[in-house]
């Protein structure tokens with residue numbers, strides 16, 4: 011049954027979509043709904059506060075199917091859409107992020123946004139939790155003590171930092187290095203999803219519980235999360251490349267945890283070996299590391 015929307019509803023819809031674009035969310039999907047007589051009932055967005063716990067998968071917003079095709083004219087596309095050069099695409103995502111004030115961390119002492127670093131076409135991505143003091147100072151993820159250990163882990167895999175891409179779930183340092191809040195992860199992660207969809211890695215290694223739980227939208231112990239592959243599709247961010255839809259994701263311990271409990275390094279090495287096997291990598295001889 012054809013339906014048209016009143017100017018007021020259209021305006022409300024456009025504003026709502028702009029609001030989501032502002033949060034870095036551009037991809038929407040339609041949910042079939044039974045047409046109803048009251049047109050206001052068709053503007054049935056899922057409110058952010060209704061999202062489930064740790065649910066970046068829900069970052070894509072359900073827009074009810076409405077036969078009025080013009081309704082979707084208001085939906086703008088992500089700035090990087092159609093940009094095939096990943097260096098340019100990442101730059102556009104960074105520009106879209108701007109001098110971000112989307113969450114409270116902007117006003118809680120962060121010096122700068124820590125976007126991510128490495129090969130824009132990396133086959134392997136490491137995703138940590140949040141920048142610490144050194145990262146906040148230098149504007150690069152994993153450059154402090156935990157970062158040095160991560161660098162060594164990457165070298166042990168026969169790779170360099172420049173060959174992989176390193177990012178965090180959130181891009182601003184939380185005060186006193188506290189664990190990021192759920193809403194901070196939800197606000198920031200759409201940008202990470204777009205980075206992932208641009209880089210199109212084969213393998214993602216989630217470092218620690220915050221990264222694992224946010225990316226997988228499941229809550230479980232590290233011992234249960236490790237040791238297996240997950241099919242990971244960046245929520246709400248489609249790749250330009252129709253041949254890339256997902257990465258394989260493995261979970262391992264955060265390097266900061268390994269500094270506190272070095273006995274777990276062997277377990278982390280097993281996780282990295284799993285990733286190496288997937289990527290067809292052989293560990294270099296000790297003398298080459």
Ligand code: URA
Pocket residue numbers: 138139140141142145150151152153154156157178266
């Ligand atoms: N810990 C993280 O999770 N990320 C960093 O960038 C540094 C330390």
